[in-house]
Amino acid sequence: MAPRANWKGFLKVAELVCPVALYTAASTNERISFHMLNRATGHRLRREFIDSETGKPVERDDQVKGYETGKDDYIVLDPDEVAAAVPESDKTMDVEAFIACDEIDDLFFDKPYYLAPADRHAEEIFILIREGMKSRKVAALAETVLFRRVRTVLIRPHGDGLIATTLNYDYEVRSAEETFSEIPDIKLKGEMLELAEHIIKTKSGRFDPKTFDDRYDAALAEVVKAKIEGRKIKPQKQKAEGKVIDLMEALRQSAGKDGKPAKRSTKKTATRKPAASRQKAG
Known part of the structure; x- marks a missing residue:
């Protein structure tokens, strides 16, 4: 079954206009989720807004x-007044500039979407734009109205299609200087840095998202499965806290006493796979 588009409109590059569709690229829908219940009756609970002074429910x-505007002082905005701030949309994703793919710090990355041709007639111009960006090794900065807000998106070639990532606004990204300002300027000794570089070199690898397991979600799935089958639920074992030792000694142990990589155990750690049949509780 083909995925459902979140948004449909037009990708505009100068005078080139291509009908496109936007699809969710990352979702949390597959995670274990729960409903809140009344323990006594087993009925589902519903949320209500309660007046903070009277304690009574307030109808929609x-x-x-x-x-x-001040402590316990508010100005009231009616739905029509709030709606007046929503920008008009012409459903156009207008490319303002092409930039180097690595020019934007990924701190500004918000949410990724797949961008694909909206119909068969759009495929040729879509491929033209995609291949042009690939050949120049560039990404596109575009602006459009998405989900009631004007958003800037970064568009990059990805396989047979494009990825459109919404970007955080400058005011939404906190200053790194505020967080790092108290980190002291320490001059590292030569051997320390050499050992650290050696450890990093021996631990070099490649990113493979398939190797990363959501152990918490897998454990929840097992808890739900055990509950359905009437089995006793066993708590997860907690890892023992690491022993605090001298930094130089820790570096030497990590790299091996002779400066070579420490031998790695061939014993594989057992990992619990998510239950084959996962059911939502409730």
Whole structure:
């Protein structure tokens, strides 16, 4: 079954216009999820907004948005007034510039989407744009209205299609200087740095997302499966805290006493796979 598009519109590069569709690239829908229940009755719970002073539930028609101007002082905005701030959309993803693929710090990356031709008639121009970007090794910065907000997106070639990643605004990205300002400037000794470089070299590898397991979600799946089958639920074993030792000694042990890589155990650690048949509780 073909995925459902989140958005349909036009990718515009100068005078080239290509009908495109946007699809979710990353989703948490496959994670184990729970419903809140009344322990006594087994019935599902529903959320209510409660007046903070009277303690009484407030019906939906009486709920309005408020902006706090002072302590317990608000201005009230009706739905029509809030809607007035929503920008008009012409469903166009207008490319403003092409930049080097590595020019944007990934701190600004928000959410990725797949971008594909919206219909068969758009395929030729879509491929033309994709191949042009590949040959020049560039990404595109475009602006459009997505989900009621004006968003800047970074568009990059990806396999047979394109990836459109929404970008965080500058004010949304916190300053690194504030976080790192108290890290002291320490001059490292030569042997320390050499050992660290040696350890990093011996641990070199490649990124393969298939090798990363969501152990918490897998454990939840096993708990749910055990509960359904009436088995006793065993708590996960906690890892013992690491022993604090001298930094130089830790480096030498990591690299091996003779400066060579320490021997790695051939014994494989057992990993629990998610249950074959995962059911949502509730």
